[in-house]
């Protein structure tokens with residue numbers, strides 16, 4: 001049996017753990033946030049990976065990071081800081097939203113002059129689910145709050161048609177494998193739903209693979225990475241990168257012969273990495289701040305992943321995957337969910353149904 005230790009013990013580490021079972025891999029998520037947790041005993045042949053980009057210097061965090069088999073050790077520093085992540089993307093000539101680094105003396109006027117009359121400040125590190133962002137509008141005045149100076153980048157507002165993402169993996173030998181593009185719906189910065197595959201996105205697949213492939217190769221990356229993009233007409237531009245398994249790839253648990261979690265484990269432990277067989281139509285619905293309801297499970301094409309977290313408003317507490325060969329059956333399952341989810345899911349389900357019909 002191979003052993004993999006994961007920096008972090010949230011839902012991604014947990015889903016990696018059960019993805020290890022059909023591969024004969026023991027996966028051990030480690031709660032590196034706990035300062036009282038002793039460094040685990042790691043085997044020399046074990047492999048270390050991370051479910052997140054930043055972690056504290058606790059005994060367990062330091063021990064995992066120091067292991068010679070910690071994959072992509074040098075990548076996290078570059079991608080966890082939006083400034084160095086953007087520099088990497090720019091240096092490769094991969095399209096991304098125009099941006100500038102917010103220095104101590106950067107003014108709002110400079111942002112508007114270079115990026116347009118609406119700009120988005122994003123914290124350089126630690127932001128997720130749209131937290132750590134601030135829209136600045138020229139019409140609202142000329143101030144740039146001082147707490148955003150030296151801690152953020154400014155981005156132009158992208159007039160995108162829709163958001164898509166690509167999840168792919170690279171082996172140590174440089175082989176690349178990708179899933180089909182996924183269409184994503186974000187509401188207030190939080191991913192609410194994903195759909196994949198979609199016939200109408202097929203013509204963008206090679207463009208997306210070239211972009212993510214260039215990034216994976218430049219970083220000599222091993223494992224799964226996700227690339228969030230904006231589609232503007234026939235052009236994709238990168239929003240951000242996640243050097244890990246990603247929420248927009250959760251549909252692969254039901255919709256592919258190798259899930260993104262299995263793909264990541266295969267790549268980092270040097271198992272064969274065949275292209276996954278993608279089945280049927282998949283929809284993923286994120287469960288945000290809603291209480292568990294067994295009525296979600298009434299249909300045969302529906303799976304629930306419940307993260308066992310305390311339910312709080314705005315918190316991701318689980319996701320539902322629906323995979324079906326029949327669009328009509330899929331739509332029926334979505335209608336069932338509509339009756340058992342909070343009212344704000346109405347627009348999310350409308351969005352999914354409109355795409356599938």
Ligand code: ATP
Pocket residue numbers: 097120122127128129130131155156157158159163186189190191228239240
């Ligand atoms: P995640 O949870 O995906 O890590 P995050 O907090 O890191 O989110 P981003 O992905 O950068 O934040 O942005 C969140 C959402 O905000 C995007 O999915 C998109 O809907 C919107 N957004 C981000 N950047 C821009 C932009 N430059 N122009 C317009 N909308 C944007």
Ligand code: MG
Pocket residue numbers: 127128129240
């Ligand atoms: Mg992010």
Ligand code: MG
Pocket residue numbers: 228239240
């Ligand atoms: Mg994002």
